[in-house]
Amino acid sequence: MKTYETLIFELSNPDRRAFEIPKVDVPEESLESFLPKGALRGEAPELPQVSQVDLMRHYTNLSNRNYGLDTGFYPLGSCTMKYNPKINEDMARLPNFTETHPMQDDSLVQGNLELMDNLDQMLCEITGMDKMTLQPIAGSHGEMLGLMLMKAYHADKGDHNRKKIIVPDSSHGTNPASVAMAGLEVVTIESKENGEGDLDALQEAMGDDVAGLMLTNPNTLGLFEKQIQEIAKMVHEAGGLLYYDGANTNAIMGITRPGDMGFDIVHLNLHKTFTTPHGGGGPGSGPVGVKERLIPYLPVPFVEKKGAGYKLSYDAPKSVGKISNYYGNFGIYLRAYVYILSMGYNGLKRASEVAVLNANYVMYSLKDHFKLAVDRPCKHEFVLAGINTDIAEMPTVNIAKRLLDYGHHPPTVYFPLIVHEALMVEPTETESKEMLDDFIEAMKAIVEESKNDPELVKTAPHTTPVRKLDEVGAARNPIVRWEPEE
Amino acid sequence: MFPYIANTPQDEKDMLKAIGFNSIEEFFEDIPKELRLNRDLNLKPAMTEAEIKVHMEKLGGKNQGKELVNFLGGGVYDRHIPSVINHVISRSEFYTAYTPYQPEISQGTLQVIFEYQTLITNLTGMDVSNASLYDGASAVAEAAFMAVDKTRNKEIIVPDNIHPNTLRVLKTYLHFKDLELVVVPTNEGTFSKAALEEKISENTAGVVVQNPNFFGLVEDEIEEIVELTHKNKALLIMSVDPITLGVLKSPGDYGADIAVGDGQSLGNGLNFGGPYFGFLAATKKLIRKMPGRIAGQTLDKDGKRGFVLTLQTREQHIRREKATSNICTNQALNALAASVYMVALGKKGIAEVATQSAQKAHYLYNQILEKTNFKPVYDKPFFMEFGITSDIPAAKGKEALLKEGILGGIELRICGEQFKNALLVAVTEKRTKEEMDQFVQVLEGLK
Known part of the structure; x- marks a missing residue:
């Protein structure tokens, strides 16, 4: 195929059009007749004018330079790149949902409100929590809200001294960044080598200035934090709250619940565990x-059942307020709702079981060729500490780039930060044994190449639409928009 | 058994055997017994596609919307959406891809972001744009943080005529960072230099102007406000409706430092409040203060043009708590929809959409004033949205309109009790003369 650049x-071309609106059917008064002259711009903004065929071919050709889940395997650790069911897409496009305006009266959007209420209850059941808000638009947005809730809770108790949030050094970068967004301070504590919390270090960090602790469980090494009950007790006894980063929920659905572990606040990434694209x-x-x-303290509004119907209520004097314009990404959480219906209680549990099976299968299949960060059964993901240096030497980044030539999306690399040369692999339950075997064989082949033909690996990728890109140059001299040649 | 789980019971056996385990349960043995959920989740059993379709049609059937003629606005507008948009964003190479961390196999997404940044800067008249934010309201908050970061001051001034939800979101974001929000009362619906002069000081970090403002009015002292803001060494944040920029002066024309807004009306559906996206563009010197992803042009090792995520040292995965924002996942697919929309319309088309919306809004406005007992809330120049009031409660007017299948507008009571009889009516290019004449007819019959 021809390359497209x-x-x-x-x-x-100024005479081409891709789309036209109907002709105006009211008197065409000039804008100057009702707007102050100084309000108008001299010339319309420079937007390209192309034919509809050109438009479609342009974006189709660009899409061919992309790699999606429907293209192939996507074992990005911590990202839960599982298959995105197509029924979700179809249901999200039903006009009865898409053509509702957020400012319509409650009585006209009973279906939407019922869906929100149902989903709230389903997510509470899965996580063991008492109430959900659907307003956060992304995982980091949820984290920010969770931390605001902590702060509001302590302030309401008259406790303004609690400014510190404890975050393990194995955490995702959004955790400390979200702490800053909520006007709190980060205290980083070291984890033990296997990623488990160091209880002594935690005890030392605890005090009456601590607002709470943020954890993922399973942690970023893919291991279940066995001491979670002791940790919860320690945090609660010191007056703090426990926050659950839900990035790793795919390992535990129907098996164990953060609410039962002692967590006070949970955020979920519906675009990870619950298959929204x-x-x-x-x-x-x-x-x-x-x-x-x-x-x-939850944001307003929230859905309330009133008689036979539902209403949006703003009656929450202690609420933190609003964190987004309306009710969150309705069209997205609708897809998660459809997914939960598709799987049912038994399917969600089976999804977690197979996700964990797949991860362990890949991990143990690679144990001779790579170093395992921890040699212990993992949950839904695992971390490799780089290539087995008894066989060959090769930086993780080159292994990742070489995987592109084998047609696989590389795992997450150099994360978590506590593992040297980390490769974090999360296969998910939607991949078949055949696909996993293909990936395992590719990984092993790259180890062999690293021994026999290291140059081939170091100069990878060789078969992608573009080769290695100059990222340093891009940052040094930023070109961030197209400008016509003089 | 479950269509989204590939491995069969036989695969399971083979896999366990290959790695020396007997059952999946062994992988979960480290979870303390008392933490195990020793029961089924209290959810329904799995449903098939056919069953789900019935369920969702039934649930959706409890909504009304698609059969109604929509005059609701307040930042979210019912516009013509070109068919090409859904076809482009339905390509799974786009919608099933992750954030483009591996640029060699993500040139599609990266070039889309680069083109989007160019389109947004051309529209707003600014130098640089990021890849999108959550929505228009949080974009104002992020811009406020940029102003605070740049000036080292702690106070943000906003007029009381910005979108009430934007004000709420801003209030939350600022409160938690111990920053100060100063709300300036406006004069007959618009923001005046005199009103700003009373509040602005050397402590001001940024001043927000929304144009057109929440009441639909075109602000008439923006130049003076920009000048006064800059004299006080603060940044001017301009919140705009992107469609109106087809004909209205851009934030760049006014000398704004940061332009923000909600991108819903650029080809995104109503979707009951989301997903939409926020845009944020700024002057060149603010680029390193910007939140979120930015795509940049570069070369690959064969000298071919390519694109990468750039200036990443601003971001959370590198800077952690010192990042400019915590944003990670943004609204990439909605930004793609907006790009396709801007390209589908082109320079001429966007001016037409803006012009027609304004012309139709003025037709309806004039008809209402001529034929009914309604009066304008503010008798000032507006663009495509206007407030009307009478001595009848707004709810009654809305109800009468709904009987004829019309969503008549937003009750302005949300802005204060003085507006209890007022409706905010939005008119887009999609509304027809026939629909507007019917609107007028219903109001004529109101007693």
């Missing part, structure tokens, strides 16, 4: 669930 602006970087959805004592 054209920008849309390079196709523009990633969209190349959103839109996502990051609902937040809380225990009873934190309900008064």
